[in-house]
Amino acid sequence: MSRPRILIAFAHPSWTETVDSLLRPHFDVVGRFSDGPKLLIESLRLQPDVIVTEVHTAHLHGFKVIRRLTAIGSKSRAVFVTIHAQPEIVNACMAAGATGYILKSQIAEHLIPAITAAINGETYIRV
16 A cells, blocks of 8 residues: 655745654655745645645745645645644635644644544644
């Protein structure tokens, strides 16, 4: 059985490395990007099972990318990892089509469960 395919998009390389190191033992990381336009293009090309991103990626916010992907019928699920716990930001990301939302401070505990929930079509929010 093949492992779920994950695409990572974070503005800062240190977060990309952190997320990558947490995911590689469990999933196939098919791409790592730092800006929104590249995330949009590569998500369409690679068609990952789950996109793990933050709210603010360079040049185009992550939630806007997810909104566009959702609007065109992408099957990729999205999990946001962010510092923002404000309900309006959580709601905007979920309205855009995300299935998961966790805080960066809780990434070690909640990232794998959030991705697993996304793969199973479930919502996972921890703020």
